Amino acid sequence: MDITKLSAFEMRKKISKKEISSKELVTAHFNRIEEVEKNINAFITLNKEEALKTAEKVDEKIKNGEQIGLLAGLPIGVKDNIVTKDLRTTCGSKMLENFIPPYDATVVTRIKEADGIIMGKTNMDEFAMGSSTETSYFGPTKNPIDTERVPGGSSGGSAAAVKSGEVALALGTDTGGSIRQPASYCDVVGIKPSYGIVSRYGAVSMANTLDQVGVFGRDVRDAVFMLSAITGYDKKDSTSFNNPEGTIIFGSFPEEIDYKDYLKGMKIGLPREFTYEGMDPRINEEITKSIKMFESLGAEIEEISLPHIEYGLAAYYIISTSEISSNLARFDGVKYGYRAKEYNTLDELYINSRTEAFGEEVKRRIMLGTYSLSRGYADDHYKKALKVRTLIKNDFDKAFSKYDIILSPTCPVLPFKLGEKVNDPLAMYMGDLFTVPVNLAGLCSMSIPCGYVEGLPVGLQIIGNRLKEANIIKAGLGFEGGVKNGL
Amino acid sequence: MITREQVEHMANLAKLKFSEEEIDGFTHKFSEVLSYVEKLNEVNTEGVEPAYGVNNHIQVLREDVVQEGLSREEVLQNIKENQYGYFKLLKIVE
Secondary structure (H helix, E strand, C coil), X not given: CCHHHCCHHHHHHHHHXXXXXXXXXXXXXXXXXXHHXXXXXXXXXXXXXXXXXXXXXXXXXXXXXXXXXXXXXXXXXXXXCECECCECCCCCCHHHCCCCCXXXXXXXXXXXXXXXXXXXXXXXXXXXXXXXCCXXXXXXXXXXXXXXXXXXXXXXXXXXXXXXXCCCEEEEEECCCCCHXXXXXXXXXXXXXXXXXXXXXXXXCCCCCXXXXXXXXXXXXXXXXXXXXXXXXXXXXCXXXXXXCXXXXXCCCCCCCCHHXXXXXXXXXXXXXXXCCCCCHHHHHHHHHHHHHHHHCCCEEEEECCCCHHHHHHHHHHHHHHHHHHHHHHCCCCCCCCCCCCCCCHHHHHHHHHHHHCCHHHHHHHHHHHHHXXXXXXXXXXXXXXXXXXXXXXXXXXXXXXXXXXXXXXXCCCCCECCCCCCCHHHHHHCCCCCHHHHHHCCEEEEEEEEEECCEEEEEEEEECCCCHHHHHHHHHHHHHHHHCCC | CCCHHHHHXXXXXXXXXXXXXXXXXXXXXXXXXXXXXXXXXXXXCCCCCCCCCCCCCCXXXXXXXXXXXCCHHHHHCCCCCEECCEECCCXXXX
């Protein structure tokens, strides 16, 4: 039996029953990493020595009959924009090539407290800006399904690592689709939680009112399992929800999930605006089939209208780049990060350090944000976009007063070939069409595999209202059950 | 449309430097993106409040009690040059 192919949930069971040790499990995964990593490049930094040591400690705890955490002994990948104490954190950038964080992000602390094993830091688009993992300073990650294609991004390394069995679970971040789109491209489950339910403390800010830390797993149960270990109020994050009511119910799962019960009577909205001319019709076919399955399992489906959604992408690019230009101002070559070797004035130190260490996409977005926030344009651009954001949020609020979930494709296009779009930013941005409105409104959303087109995976997006993770989880479990049972 | 001069001005504000060629490239790519986002002008936003975030705007303040923070050593561990436990920068005042 290849233990790297088990679900995280099964691994956890075998560990607690002492059928396998954490050290065996972790070793098997490092062997797998050694085998596939040269073709996939999912990791920027590996944490082998420390991971094996931690695994031994977990095994010791089990041997001594001590209580073990939820993630005990499980191999986990952490996206490289989430800081890990004493373990290099680069954000996929030359700017932080040698950055060793002096503290752990709260989500990392929670993994450690739950006895999870951090295997390494996963590759990503530079500072999470991109949809293909091609803008990483450390080279692109390849899609394990077809290594000529991109794994999506920006959390491409995490998605690819989970798909190829290098880890069982992984953390990503999602600002406009950076978990859901790679989940879709790599045929795994990705969850972007509601804004505020997972701490952002220690997740390097890109666009802080849109960023959320979330999870990857090979099935819904695994992803939820991981999510449950990292959610919760954190006083170190001022946007963290303090004990939200009715948010996530999990922690324990029934042994046998009866998928048939989850979707009965569930009210589902299908936004008619979620389509555009560049959309691959073969993706639509798969989505239509999936919707029929929801119907056959007892869900009630109606077409709805989200009239402002078509402006989502434009609003997103103004708001996100504005926040990016502010957030990335901290990289000045002084406190940490790259420092230019040659400079004659303080201004030159800033300019040369930033110019030499940021990649093209990062510079492009800083520039666009600087423009949107600059005198004379701030009201026309930034404020206007924020008002449109209100309208988009209102559209969703109205829809969720009547519906439990909203369904859409995760992406309008299939995984594309490496190099195909990296020089065409607008085409790349269009891929985020269905995912960005979710971040603008702070909603929760899951991408779940729903079919294939010529061997390439298609993802279905299940969107839920703020703090209604329970709804998207039920929908995901019900749908996945239907797929597994050949419906 | 965006002009080369505007791009140069933005670069200066953002503390970034570009070659002539890069400025040309930026001006072009930038215009493409900007003409796309101009789509927003179609939306009537009269009387609409801007959404700066999605959560209620409650300023969270912690109790003003002294807590252990990072040590000086940890704070300085990632800088290129330091001296006497401080960030080292250029001499500005002779």
